[in-house]
Amino acid sequence: MAIVALYDEQCELCQASVSWIRVLDRRRRVTCLPVQGTDLALISPALDAEACLRTLHAVDDDGVVHTGWEAVRRVWSAVPVARPLLALTERHRGADRLGRRLAEVLLDSRWELVRVRGGRAHDHLEPRPITPLGPFWVCYSAELLLRLPLVAWATSRSFARQARDWASTRGRRVRLLDGRLEICFLGGPPTAAVPLVFGERFTMAVYRGVAVDPGSSRMRRSLAQHLAHLGQTIHTVVATHAHEEHVGNLDWLADRVGAAVRVGPETARLLQPPYRLPWWRAAVIGTIPELRRWSPLGDRVATDGGELLVLPAPGHCDDHVVFFDPVEGVLFAGDSFMGEHFATPNEDVDGDAWIATLERLQELEVSVLVEAHGHVHTLRPDIPDVPGVVLRRDPQAAIGRKLQNLRWLRDQVAVGRREGLSDRAVEATCYPWGPQWSWEHKGVDELARLFTGGRFSRTRVVRSFRERPGEVFPERLEVRFTPA
Ligand SMILES: [Zn+2]
CATH class of the missing domain: 3.60.15.10 (Ribonuclease Z/Hydroxyacylglutathione hydrolase-like)
Incomplete structure (x- = not known):
């Protein structure tokens, strides 16, 4: 059965998932289309752009629209390697609940990330403080996991x-x-x-x-x-x-x-x-x-x-x-x-x-x-x-x-400081997962950090831009992230 998945083009979590689906979906059952720039009405009259940006939507052969966790399940059921995991969620209520909860958190969190990474799409969202276990880091870590095999491959190359x-x-x-x-x-x-x-x-x-x-x-x-x-x-x-x-x-x-x-x-x-x-x-x-x-x-x-x-x-x-x-x-x-x-x-x-x-x-x-x-x-x-x-x-x-x-880094740092982010969070916004230059060098850059006790690191790049008058640099979150 074929399925159409509608993803947010500006979301890195979506981009990473789409790359994986394209690699793993050998029989080309899933068609991934960006919400932006796609005539949604041609796919299904029931689709609404705003709702599609809010959570994942997938449309199957019969024109039935699935959203959220159901959409995730539909899309991944077309990919053979994901089937054992999906079967587990069908057999066990606990696994199903866990998957559903995880999908909710990720689909909700990704907006936070998009806002932080330049605030391009969803300016109607209220800025929320970035806390260690908040959506930003949940999302960042999820992307790290998704990208890790690619990072390892690029590093060995x-x-x-x-x-x-x-x-x-x-x-x-x-x-x-x-x-x-x-x-x-x-x-x-x-x-x-x-x-x-x-x-x-x-x-x-x-x-x-x-x-x-x-x-x-x-x-x-x-x-x-x-x-x-x-x-x-x-x-x-x-x-x-x-x-x-x-x-x-x-x-x-x-x-x-x-x-x-x-x-x-x-x-x-x-x-x-x-x-x-x-x-x-x-x-x-x-x-x-x-x-x-x-x-x-x-x-x-x-x-x-x-x-x-x-x-x-x-x-x-x-x-x-x-x-x-x-x-x-x-x-x-x-x-x-x-x-x-x-x-x-x-x-x-x-x-x-x-x-x-x-x-x-x-x-x-x-x-x-x-x-x-x-x-x-x-x-x-x-x-x-x-x-x-x-x-x-x-x-x-x-x-x-x-x-x-x-210049782009300088602006990212300035925006991050205006939003009151810790410099670890600013660093994450300066090195997003999307561009190849960023994730491709992640491994080598992190090894440089490791070997030099943090002296040669991406964090250093952030700190190399002087604070401008009026910029507040919060120490509060920094204390939590950096063990003494
Ligand atoms: Zn030198």
């Missing part, structure tokens, strides 16, 4: 890709732009955990005699191997910012090749003891040696036959700068880009400053964007395809998409 990229670039030097740009992949035993778990490889870029971000102290052996085969002479060593994987070899490299070290004054200040580097970062990536000889960056750095503009780029951290060759259109972005949907920032990240930086970067004519962690974004035909390194996308469009994503 990410790990496989990260391992492949790491293995294919390990110790490699990628020569681009006729050898004017060389990207040296750096590593050392414990540092490999980072690319394998988080997907961030370590690199030094050498561009027309200027070495950018020469790696951490644990990467010296691999750095020395690159120096022996480099196609250019390094005369200047620079750093984009003071994080340990970028600045561990400034003096070391300069001494070795007879180059000058130039860093921004703020970066230089951070490279004087005492350092505030967590022990686990020092253990895995390497300690920060004291910077001895350096001169300030100024606003440009001379290269062989040209110059790099030095542009302030706070956001990822306050002292961040980027280097830009306006003639060639090459931008050394350091960590000021970090992927379009980067969700696990450092503790020193500032979301508002990051937006302002990306707005400035978007105005540059960038044709090659070189990230510090192993990716080059370009559409230029003179740059060959290098699997795992060169990403064929327009750098300016990529910056634009990142900017759009950060």
